[in-house]
Amino acid sequence: MKDSVLHFYDELADNYHLLFVDWHEAILRQGELLHKVIQSKLNLSCTNNTTLLDCSCGIGTQAIGMAKSGYKVTATDISEVSVKRAAKEAARYGVNINFGVADFCSLNKDVLGQFNIVLSADNAIPHLLTDEELVKAFHNMHKKLLQNGLLILTIRDYDALIKEKITSTQPTILDDGNRIVFQVYDWAQDDKTYTVNQFILQVINEEWQTKHYSTKYRALLRHELNTVLEATGFVDVEWHFSSQTGYYQPILTARKD
Template identity: 40%
Template sequence: MSTDTAGFYDDLAEHYHLIFEDWGRSVQRQAGTLGPLLENKLVRGPLKILDCACGIGTQALGLAQRGHTVVATDLSKAAVKRAAREASSLGLNIEFHVADMRDLSALPASEFDAVMAGDNSLPHLLSDEDLGRALENISARLRPGGVLLATIRDYDSLLPTRPSFQGPTFYSENETRRFVHQVWDWDGNQYDVHLYLTWNTASVWTSKHYASRYRAITRAELTQSLASHGFREIEWLMPETTTFYQPIVLARKEDNSAVKLT
């Protein structure tokens, strides 16, 4: 087990799908929500999308299946390797790279229509400086007028109570049983997540423990950071209107070329 972010996802990569009741169905469901949001916002044909926190491909795979050109990066080598394997099994042509969203300078492609940072990835950035570096790198990869889409936990509702426990959730599949739960250990506006996966195979129970740290970023804090790094038209969409499991933020990179001098 590793508590650093890259190590956390390296450890988790082969079992990440067990967090979901049906990971394949979740890939399709998320693409069915996030894809139209980007397509309607950008009002153009197949998009060029960078998923800068791709994990094992939960968003990248579904967006590629919708016909978009997808480049996917993650700081976890093991997660990228798993995502590439999943893409190959589906016959999808996705370009994968290992990269930290705070430094995307080695990425050969640029001028993306959209950049995605899903699954509460931005809160892994534990300081304003790190968040700013990530937003600067994301902005540098977007074309003028391009869109960032990110999803994070609803920290506005979590911070007042700072819950210490999430779950357990029980799943059954092919005569096997598994359950997932989390323990949250708070330290101010940061917290360590202890994720536990337990499942049985041939009557043998296996349990895994993974840990990583997050920062509880409020919507106002993220909005301010986005605005200070050249993003405009910042829009928050909540689960009660989207049915998505996390709040979604959309923000457009400022298009200075559209400013006309008089």
């Protein structure tokens, strides 16, 4: 499974920004909204000395946003290709981020130090398809947090998605009709996992070109995540929904007691 996820993000890294209406605006907006949620949980008067590990940084969407909000950011990802691009983008934005390559399940070995905050955004956690993988990942995240540190995750609303069992998303038409982005979902017979087929159609040199990427996810329900988090030593587990936060996905927070 690790190899297929790695292949997905390695292949997508150069074009990941095309999934957004405006990736640069998303960096700033997501950083601001995540900061507000963190502020509500930690009551920070100043972020300059607040350390944050983004352990699924991708091409840097949240890591750059959090660095611009004043956090001392370390950012890791399983995809070295994505991390290399993230480092280039961070330099372009003029922010100092410590980048590295690491798996969720080996953070304690691969990443030095402990942090006030551990972040995983953009539906990365559901790549872990079994409870055993979740337990291992959350144990590693728990070890990376300082006492009373905050875990913050963002994932799709699977409690709603599993009821609807949608098979595709509505196409998003961008760049005056020259870019179209959509997903097709292939649900497994267990009704708990599905393959996402990500399509990007784009006019290049007056011709339509199609890019296709696929990866597998687990439709993680809220009570399932809550149970595993509590079993791995987290407390004060709380869900924050888009209607409250303005963020595009539900946000989960939990503390290391």
